[in-house]
Amino acid sequence: MDWKKDSYLAVFLLILSGFIFYRTMEMPSASAFFPELLSILLAVLSVLLLISSIRKRGTEADNEQAAKEEKLVLPVVLIIASLILYGILLQYFGFIIATLVVVNFVIFATGYKKYIKGFLIACTTTSVIFVVFQLLLNVRLPAGVFFS
């Protein structure tokens, strides 16, 4: 159902372009000029996309079978969640804990079954990255609000 996706996208972009245009009105004219131009362009393009997606309706309705290729949603959601978790952990608990937790999470949440091996790999990854960045490249990795 590509046309449906496209029409949602078009409506979203149309609203976005309106919002952008609205924001440019409060800018000084030299700064507003380019984004204003772009927002108008975006609005025109989303209308074109909307028209073409509506015209496509019906012509590809029967292709659903082919589009139903097996795609996993859960691992994607879990990984995005783990990334957000990482950002929070990094702030409060520092690099080592954040990385260790998230790498383990990513490995096991997506269905890896060899627990000891997975855990060891996560530990190795964390320590190798720590050594390379903190010691060899002199990057001060976050120690976390709680520990500093």
Next chain:
Amino acid sequence: MEGALIGLQQVFELGNLLALFLGVLCGLVAGTLPGINANITIAILIPITFGMDPQVAIMLLVGVYCASCFGGSFPAILLRIPGTASSVVTTFDGFPMTQRGEGGKALGISTVASVMGGIISGIILLTLAPFLAEQALKFGPAEYFALTILGLSTVVGMSKEGGLVKNLISMVIGLLIATIGMGPQTGYPRFTFGSTNLLDGISLIPLLIGLFGISAVLEIAQTAKKDQASSKKVPKVSRILPEFKLFKRLVPTISISALIGSFIGVIPGAGMIMAIYIAYDQAVRRFKDKKFGTGVPEGVAAPEAANNAVVGSSMVPLLSLGIPGNSASALFLGALMIQGLRPGPELFTDHPDVAYPLIIGFLVAYIFVFPLGILVAKFLSGTILKIPANILNGIVIALCMTGAFAIRNNIFDVWVAIAFGVLGFIFHKLQLSYSPLILAIVLGSMIEVNLQQSLVLSDGSWLIFLQKPISLVLLIASLFFLVTPLLTKIRHTQKMRSN
């Protein structure tokens, strides 16, 4: 010519050679892994190169770029799983050869074709880039504006996914992302929503790490259960180097394909996929008596020579004009910028110590690609292909997050990488193509500045772009690139209807 010699001398310094060697090794391993390609690897490595000497940093990345597209041919030939998108066509004849027990021979052909393709395009890069750069030094703002428009319109016109309107949408979104931060001239904060972190705009490297690294992990996770690679048995490989007779037979095919690849590589946005199909198609036409798709050596040689030829020549627009023609060269732009260097025509005059070694690196890398490629193909590809996707995802995520942080020691950049990872994934889902987005983000401020400067010069008249001859020619060329793919499509559908 003098510059080339200096470049050669510098590439052969020990540190640079070592970096090139390591880069080639990383590239081969990354290319072999399905789902991981040059862009992801370069994005992850840029933060590591941050503290290095510019020459060493660039050598590492050149090695990765040269080797990864060749590495992609290993699983393509052995398992019929293209390691990178650029080796899709290699599966057509490479895998049937493996089934016949000639996997080693196919890998050997791919090695020879890749090395020759890479070297031919390296020579083209070396001759074309300094020449074009010299011409571009005479450009004013109007010419530069037209040039950036040409870059964008070729990318928009050439990108396969989505169609013209969606590619343009991708581009406009990219240009809008580029406007975030203080506006040029006025310094007024635009779309920063009060955040001081956004005043300088979204920083490029975390953004690219998100778009390439994290969204790739999400893509891999989506299909992790069907994990084809680690469950298939990797066949044993025997003799690899092709006999001299076969080599001699393949030289014309390799040369023609390499020239096709080099030519396509120079055009911004055209890219490897187009090059491999055209080269393969051309080989099929030349050998009408052979049954392509059943394991014909020419069918392996043609795409592999073509995709490696794209590698070197795709750097021509970036090095000579400062306009990246594909995602990989956009990443090189980022890598040069964090070293305080601005790619473009001035690079050859202001920093010949970086510009020339960079180019020569594309030639010298193949000294390593050849032996290391054979080594990895023979002994390591089996092991690499057994790495489960879950483990790979964990490692890549950790590297992406650390890298995004390390560029500016700023946790905000970690969030930037996460946000753009998700955005990239959404782009894939909606079939919005990447290249116009990335090029627009990179070129956005350049377009705005040159547009405004031109309009100041002309007292606000847009006719300035048509009055300057060079800019007029460039704009006509832009229109040509934008409209041609559309016209061929219309003609194609009309033909289909009349049949």
